Amino acid sequence: MKPAILWALPLVVLGVLAAWVLWETVHLGNPRALQGAAILWGLAMIFLVFGLRYRGLTMRRAGLVLLGSLYFGLHVLFLPLDLIPALTFLTLLLAYLELRVLAERFAPIYARDLSPEARARIRGGLARAVVRLSLAGAMAFLVPIFAEDLAVAGTVPATTIPSALLLAGALVAVIVLLALLPVWQRREE
Amino acid sequence: MRTPLASGLSAAPLLFLLAALATRRWEFILLGLAPLVFLAFGSLFPPERPRVVGERTLSRDRVQVGSDAEVTLTIRNEGPSLDLVEVLDVLTPELAVVQGTNHAVVSLPEGESLSLTYRVRPSLKGDYKIGPTRVRALDPLALGVEDALAAGSTRIVVAPVMEDMRRVQLGPRRTRPWFGHVTSRQIGAGLEFWGIREYVPGDEVRRINWKASARLDRIFSNVYEGERSGDVVIILDARWESAVGTPTVNAVEYGVRAALSVADHVLASKNRVGLIVQRDVLDWVPPAFGRKQLYRILDHLVHVRAGGEWPYTFVAWVLSRYFPRDALVVLISPLTDRTALDAVTNLAALGYDVAVLSPSPLQIERRFLPPGPERDLAYRLLAVERENLVSQLRRVAQVVDWDPSTPLALPLRRMKAWPRPA
Numbered sequence: 001m002k003p004a005i006l007w008a009l010p011l012v013v014l015g016v017l018a019a020w021v022l023w024e025t026v027h028l029g030n031p032r033a034l035q036g037a038a039i040l041w042g043l044a045m046i047f048l049v050f051g052l053r054y055r056g057l058t059m060r061r062a063g064l065v066l067l068g069s070l071y072f073g074l075h076v077l078f079l080p081l082d083l084i085p086a087l088t089f090l091t092l093l094l095a096y097l098e099l100r101v102l103a104e105r106f107a108p109i110y111a112r113d114l115s116p117e118a119r120a121r122i123r124g125g126l127a128r129a130v131v132r133l134s135l136a137g138a139m140a141f142l143v144p145i146f147a148e149d150l151a152v153a154g155t156v157p158a159t160t161i162p163s164a165l166l167l168a169g170a171l172v173a174v175i176v177l178l179a180l181l182p183v184w185q186r187r188e189e
Numbered sequence: 190m191r192t193p194l195a196s197g198l199s200a201a202p203l204l205f206l207l208a209a210l211a212t213r214r215w216e217f218i219l220l221g222l223a224p225l226v227f228l229a230f231g232s233l234f235p236p237e238r239p240r241v242v243g244e245r246t247l248s249r250d251r252v253q254v255g256s257d258a259e260v261t262l263t264i265r266n267e268g269p270s271l272d273l274v275e276v277l278d279v280l281t282p283e284l285a286v287v288q289g290t291n292h293a294v295v296s297l298p299e300g301e302s303l304s305l306t307y308r309v310r311p312s313l314k315g316d317y318k319i320g321p322t323r324v325r326a327l328d329p330l331a332l333g334v335e336d337a338l339a340a341g342s343t344r345i346v347v348a349p350v351m352e353d354m355r356r357v358q359l360g361p362r363r364t365r366p367w368f369g370h371v372t373s374r375q376i377g378a379g380l381e382f383w384g385i386r387e388y389v390p391g392d393e394v395r396r397i398n399w400k401a402s403a404r405l406d407r408i409f410s411n412v413y414e415g416e417r418s419g420d421v422v423i424i425l426d427a428r429w430e431s432a433v434g435t436p437t438v439n440a441v442e443y444g445v446r447a448a449l450s451v452a453d454h455v456l457a458s459k460n461r462v463g464l465i466v467q468r469d470v471l472d473w474v475p476p477a478f479g480r481k482q483l484y485r486i487l488d489h490l491v492h493v494r495a496g497g498e499w500p501y502t503f504v505a506w507v508l509s510r511y512f513p514r515d516a517l518v519v520l521i522s523p524l525t526d527r528t529a530l531d532a533v534t535n536l537a538a539l540g541y542d543v544a545v546l547s548p549s550p551l552q553i554e555r556r557f558l559p560p561g562p563e564r565d566l567a568y569r570l571l572a573v574e575r576e577n578l579v580s581q582l583r584r585v586a587q588v589v590d591w592d593p594s595t596p597l598a599l600p601l602r603r604m605k606a607w608p609r610p611a
Binding site for chain 2: 072076081082083086087090091094097098101102105106108109112113114115117118121122124125126128129132133135136139140141143144147148151167168171172174175
């Protein structure tokens with residue numbers, strides 16, 4: 001794989017995300033909201049472009065957060081929030097982050113003069129990472145849809161207060177568990 | 190170790206949860222599941238702490254600037270299988286990788302080895318370390334990493350480029366009572382004919398001048414000028430203000446190159462050579478003969494970096510205290526200030542034979558400036574100033590104004606003998 005393709009993939013995904021948010025912005029009915037959203041979109045683009053051009057990590061992060069917040073903000077305040085498009089947007093955002101990391105890891109290596117053996121081994125590592133990323137992306141997209149189906153079918157009563165509390169508690173528990181897992185592992189060692 | 194991405198993904202579901210509670214929309218709860226799935230997927234296959242052993246071999250541990258050395262790094266995984274592992278053999282910026290790679294991201298199953306071969310080309314002289322080798326087990330989803338060291342550091346000494354000085358006549362004018370290559374104007378063992386004298390028992394038969402003996406009816410022997418050796422002290426100006434140019438191409442680096450070449454040439458002619466370096470510290474190598482002395486001087490020169498502001502008075506003190514008085518003093522300086530003029534005048538007044546070798550800072554700077562009338566005018570003005578300084582120096586010493594883009598031997602060969610004969 002050429003380094004140019006590795007670098008281009010996250011940029012394509014980012015372009016799609018930016019175009020998506022712009023599309024939703026220009027279709028806002030409220031002129032004042034349109035003006036505000038356009039300014040925020042422009043600001044996000046400035047952050048992203050400068051962050052990508054000058055390798056500014058903070059600016060790039062600020063641009064991404066602004067773009068994501070703008071999308072969800074628009075859907076909270078002015079537009080309806082449909083699960084599947086919102087989930088697609090979120091999965092694309094996560095895919096962008098992961099592809100960017102992959103490009104940063106592998107593109108500089110591919111740009112070098114490598115022996116066929118080293119190239120084959122690096123290709124193996126990249127393939128493994130891509131497979132893992134594809135699986136995670138697919139799961140991240142499908143699991144919430146299944147959850148919605150279960151809730152709509154009434155299998156899980158999602159609209160009651162106890163189930164909302166239970167779900168919130170479960171979310172917090174999982175996050176705490178994930179946060180503490182490395183510390184526990186280190187203690188065991 | 191958790192990465193910033195993992196922390197961000199952990200925060201995202203909480204934010205979605207808050208958004209769901211604030212807006213009373215259950216869709217946000219479901220959206221919070223997406224980053225959670227990523228996190229869960231990552232924590233299913235966390236990166237193991239790498240247990241790897243590395244070994245590094247170098248084709249040469251002493252190289253010259255611009256020439257290559259091949260490095261072979263072999264990493265063996267003695268721990269659990271590593272899904273994705275990043276291997277980086279740490280290099281200093283002065284060592285550029287010209288072939289192969291010192292950096293790889295691969296899968297490394299248990300018991301398997303990875304071999305990386307690459308060639309490095311140093312751009313600057315110095316004493317460098319290759320390594321250590323850093324190994325980082327990665328999570329394919331970039332949510333966690335585990336670091337380890339695989340191999341220690343390996344030393345590589347990068348020597349400056351030596352100039353070709355084969356046809357240069359460079360040596361001390363005053364000699365000492367040791368055999369060498371310098372014609373001493375005293376009778377002794379040598380090749381230059383000096384005269385004849387009456388035969389005395391013990392004279393070699395091949396030295397008998399048969400023509401003179403036949404003409405004068407007595408036996409006469411040829412006598413020759415004795416070839417002796419002398420002392421040369423090289424003073425290298427490596428002060429801050431002498432570092433005109435870039436970190437790799439500057440007057441101090443050219444000075445180092447010239448000092449090593451002069452030392453090699455003078456030592457090859459069986460003379461003693463000493464060295465004084467003006468840098469952060471004022472250090473010196475006492476005069477001595479031979480190949481070992483060249484390596485001693487090389488070891489000192491390899492560590493020379495521009496710095497310090499030692500005035501010439503201290504150099505003169507060291508010279509008078511630790512070096513012989515009848516040595517030839519070769520001052521290698523870009524002559525960026527007029528203190529060199531006073532120093533050379535004082536040394537000459539003290540009775541030293543002084544020669545100045547000056548890598549031209551004007552020529553170095555000129556290379557880095559875009560062509561134009563302003564550059565040419567500035568160059569002409571500065572060249573006049575420099576010529577003035579050089580002509581003043583020439584009253585008391587022999588001066589070689591060296592354009593570093595040309596070989597050093599070129600300005601030296603233009604002179605019949607350097608320094609001028611008495």
